[in-house]
Amino acid sequence: MKKLKIVLIILFLGVLFSACSNQSSNEEESIGETTDIEETVTPIETASDDIKIFTIEAVEENWQYTTDKVTKAWMYNGMLPGEEIRVNEGDEVELRFLNSLPVSTALHLHGLPIVNEMDGVPGVTQNVIQPGEEFIYSFKATLPGTYWYHSHENSAEQLFRGMYGAIVVEESTNKNHKIDQVVFISEWSAMVEEMYDESEKDGGEHGSTGGAHGAHGNGNGVELPHNEMMNDVYNTVVINGKAGADISGFVVKEGESNRLRFINSGLYTQTIVIPNHEFKVTHYDGQPVNEPTVIKNEKLLIAPGERYDIEIILNNAGAWGIEIFAEANKEKLNSILPLVYEGYENERLQINNEKLSTFDMTKYGQSQQIERINSVTKEFEMVLASNDGDETFTINGKKAPDLEVYEVNEGDVIKMTITNISGVDHPMHSHGHFFYVISKNGVSVQGSPILKDTLNVRPGETYEIVLIADNAGKWFFHCHELHHAESGMISLIDYAGN
Numbered sequence: 001m002k003k004l005k006i007v008l009i010i011l012f013l014g015v016l017f018s019a020c021s022n023q024s025s026n027e028e029e030s031i032g033e034t035t036d037i038e039e040t041v042t043p044i045e046t047a048s049d050d051i052k053i054f055t056i057e058a059v060e061e062n063w064q065y066t067t068d069k070v071t072k073a074w075m076y077n078g079m080l081p082g083e084e085i086r087v088n089e090g091d092e093v094e095l096r097f098l099n100s101l102p103v104s105t106a107l108h109l110h111g112l113p114i115v116n117e118m119d120g121v122p123g124v125t126q127n128v129i130q131p132g133e134e135f136i137y138s139f140k141a142t143l144p145g146t147y148w149y150h151s152h153e154n155s156a157e158q159l160f161r162g163m164y165g166a167i168v169v170e171e172s173t174n175k176n177h178k179i180d181q182v183v184f185i186s187e188w189s190a191m192v193e194e195m196y197d198e199s200e201k202d203g204g205e206h207g208s209t210g211g212a213h214g215a216h217g218n219g220n221g222v223e224l225p226h227n228e229m230m231n232d233v234y235n236t237v238v239i240n241g242k243a244g245a246d247i248s249g250f251v252v253k254e255g256e257s258n259r260l261r262f263i264n265s266g267l268y269t270q271t272i273v274i275p276n277h278e279f280k281v282t283h284y285d286g287q288p289v290n291e292p293t294v295i296k297n298e299k300l301l302i303a304p305g306e307r308y309d310i311e312i313i314l315n316n317a318g319a320w321g322i323e324i325f326a327e328a329n330k331e332k333l334n335s336i337l338p339l340v341y342e343g344y345e346n347e348r349l350q351i352n353n354e355k356l357s358t359f360d361m362t363k364y365g366q367s368q369q370i371e372r373i374n375s376v377t378k379e380f381e382m383v384l385a386s387n388d389g390d391e392t393f394t395i396n397g398k399k400a401p402d403l404e405v406y407e408v409n410e411g412d413v414i415k416m417t418i419t420n421i422s423g424v425d426h427p428m429h430s431h432g433h434f435f436y437v438i439s440k441n442g443v444s445v446q447g448s449p450i451l452k453d454t455l456n457v458r459p460g461e462t463y464e465i466v467l468i469a470d471n472a473g474k475w476f477f478h479c480h481e482l483h484h485a486e487s488g489m490i491s492l493i494d495y496a497g498n
Helices: 002-013 017-021 155-160 190-201 226-233 482-486
Strands: 045-048 051-066 069-076 082-088 092-099 107-110 133-140 145-151 164-170 179-188 236-239 250-252 258-264 270-273 279-284 298-302 307-312 319-326 334-341 378-386 393-395 404-408 413-420 426-430 435-440 450-452 454-457 462-468 474-479 490-495
Touching: 051 082, 069 082, 069 190, 082 092, 107 133, 145 155, 145 258, 145 307, 155 179, 155 190, 155 482, 164 179, 164 258, 179 190, 179 250, 236 319, 236 334, 258 298, 279 450, 298 307, 378 404, 378 426, 404 413, 413 454, 454 462, 474 482
Parallel strands: 051 092, 082 164, 179 258, 250 334, 378 413, 404 490
Antiparallel strands: 045 051, 051 069, 092 133, 107 145, 145 164, 179 236, 258 307, 270 298, 270 319, 279 307, 319 334, 378 393, 413 462, 426 454, 426 474, 435 450, 435 462, 474 490
16 A cells, blocks of 8 residues: 555654764763753743743644644644744853653754754764753854754654744844744645654654665555655645644734744745735845845745745735745645735735746845955865665765765865755755855856855756855754755764864
């Protein structure tokens, strides 16, 4: 049967990133020690000696995606998405993480400038956090922006089950938008949930990053490419923890200032269509665009791990629906985020009726010279490929645990050429560093400087990026389509002396 065949696939996909280090979760070696939870702590924000302290507890509870769809979820503080952490630029922040799940986990602070010990990668920067243990993550909020936190252990499964939340660092010169909201985009599937549940009943043992990936079968002995397997099982877009008619939108007034912070915490590249309104794209991955211009009738493509902040020019009163759908599977994975003006709450939602072009960040905003990226001291290649028809994925022909290692020295200015010769998208995420995108397919960036930590490289595309090695440690650079990462698409930036 199709279902049983795909169950085997998911067992192979539900792997530990930590396997690349060949370290078991039971090792006594101290790479970021955990401690036992001594007492239950109410999840609240507190302050101590000018430190903002948040408690994040990973728990297993039922979650209601729609009025008729309840599922078992793994969540932070009993919320999906997890409790939002909003702080000010310059704040010292401490996250007390408590694991009350029946499985081990860890927490990654995606995009935040942090020291290596706080990166949350089991086997590289810390041990896994076992059930009943806690770990303290701390950082200084030096760079304003939209970030997020999520599990980095058995990540495909744990994010699917709900283990993600937003971190917003407010600018010291905050514009105080009337509306300032995070919009998480993800996917859900009853079939995938059942597969993971069956895996747990069988002992919950998952493979390793270096292990077999398995064939994506359709149950009739015919192997399916990765995309077809995904399209076969995922059927629900989830927006801020809700689906279908239960998705909560925004009630707005004409002229009202706003900032919508879109975060893709799922597996698909998603399309965002702002209907019949002008808007600006103000930030990529939390970092500001230089002099963003007003645009209209352009769809945004947001890949897993990416963030886009936008401001909508609210001058077209009515009841509108922002379309959000998976580019590769609009038929099954589509949703509407309501954008309704006061006085139109009882009107039928209208969607875009104009012809759309695709937003191109390489031509958007005002160009600006960034002198520090001109003195390149080291160059690398990153070739993204598949050895078996988009079943397992590699970087420079290698896959974890035999991963590609980029050896650098502190202070290096690194130019990396990233080429995708596979048949699917690869949103490549750099831990601990932002990088400048300087060219696409041999053409230099013509618009605003592009500073990102996650870059979607589509089939046949080549990007040049410049990364400044200013944060010593061992850092993952991996695909954030987490099934790809868990099949081996992980590399490591390794500083000399670490």
